[in-house]
Amino acid sequence: MTFRNETLLWMLQRASAAVLALCVVVHLATMVYAIRGGLSAAEILGRTRGNYGWLAFYSLFVLACAVHVPIGLRAVLAEWFKWRSGARDLALAAFAVLIAALGMRAVLGVFL
Amino acid sequence: MPRYASQTVLDVVTHIQRALDPTLAYRYACRVGMCGSCAMTVNGVARWTCRTHVDRAAKDDALEIEPLRNLPVIRDLVTDMSGFFDKWAKARGRFEGGASRNDDFAKVVPQSREREQVDAAIECIGCGVCYASCDVVTWNPDYLGPAALNRAWTLVNDVRDTTNTERLRAIAGDAGCHACHTHVSCTERCPKQIAPTAGIAGLKRAVAKAALRGEL
Numbered sequence: 258m259t260f261r262n263e264t265l266l267w268m269l270q271r272a273s274a275a276v277l278a279l280c281v282v283v284h285l286a287t288m289v290y291a292i293r294g295g296l297s298a299a300e301i302l303g304r305t306r307g308n309y310g311w312l313a314f315y316s317l318f319v320l321a322c323a324v325h326v327p328i329g330l331r332a333v334l335a336e337w338f339k340w341r342s343g344a345r346d347l348a349l350a351a352f353a354v355l356i357a358a359l360g361m362r363a364v365l366g367v368f369l
Numbered sequence: 370m371p372r373y374a375s376q377t378v379l380d381v382v383t384h385i386q387r388a389l390d391p392t393l394a395y396r397y398a399c400r401v402g403m404c405g406s407c408a409m410t411v412n413g414v415a416r417w418t419c420r421t422h423v424d425r426a427a428k429d430d431a432l433e434i435e436p437l438r439n440l441p442v443i444r445d446l447v448t449d450m451s452g453f454f455d456k457w458a459k460a461r462g463r464f465e466g467g468a469s470r471n472d473d474f475a476k477v478v479p480q481s482r483e484r485e486q487v488d489a490a491i492e493c494i495g496c497g498v499c500y501a502s503c504d505v506v507t508w509n510p511d512y513l514g515p516a517a518l519n520r521a522w523t524l525v526n527d528v529r530d531t532t533n534t535e536r537l538r539a540i541a542g543d544a545g546c547h548a549c550h551t552h553v554s555c556t557e558r559c560p561k562q563i564a565p566t567a568g569i570a571g572l573k574r575a576v577a578k579a580a581l582r583g584e585l
Binding site: 258259260261263264265266267268332335336337341 | 505508509538541542543545547548550573576577580585
């Protein structure tokens, strides 16, 4: 990989980290708030189904994870397992797709 | 081992070589913290042995003295520093100006931001303590390391240098500044109180700006 692309990966990881920091805070605060009054699963689904705001928020959360996690794993694989080949990057691209697919499946599960 | 006031770890090593084992190989020159050649691992920590008092470094009245980590050992306590300095060259650690002897002196305002950044990093004497303390060097032997990147940072801030785009290319990527995990071991251990971590963070910003401008 060229140093330019490595630089872009680094910028993507920093940007996704900033998004994740915000998303995690909102997610945790929402969870704490939602269970204070003892909301049931049905009541939670009643609030999330058809709500485009939550769809957008959690889609952003999933996208940020799909970007951030594989880039971090890339360094872990290189440093701990000496795996630095192009095959590693292909595997991680597939892993990013997997994270995005599983994450969006969960998001759509509470939206639809 | 005889003990006396203000005894340094270098004194201990010298005593061993002169009185106990004349075959012991170690390296030193100035003995006063100017040359940086006596750096070794003392009780697990990379230090200048000439500036480390036994009283402060000994644990349970014992010292374990090893060569610097992350460098090939030539013999006993002597490491091969050539790879370390080759990385300075790889990081384009050489000043390359554009003026000739016919030009006037460059005027650099001492209070300018660039000059202050250079001042904070320029006192490195290349002892290798930061390099030996860096986990990323251990994990990624190609990583340029804190000292070479700190040197590059001083040149990136040198307004007279004309090769900074090439320098940023040389220090970007998985073997360059982007490999740094900000463990801050280099900054913690630097005997000159330099903060290579800050310089490396500055290089990451400089590289990012250059990439966004399409200069890389």
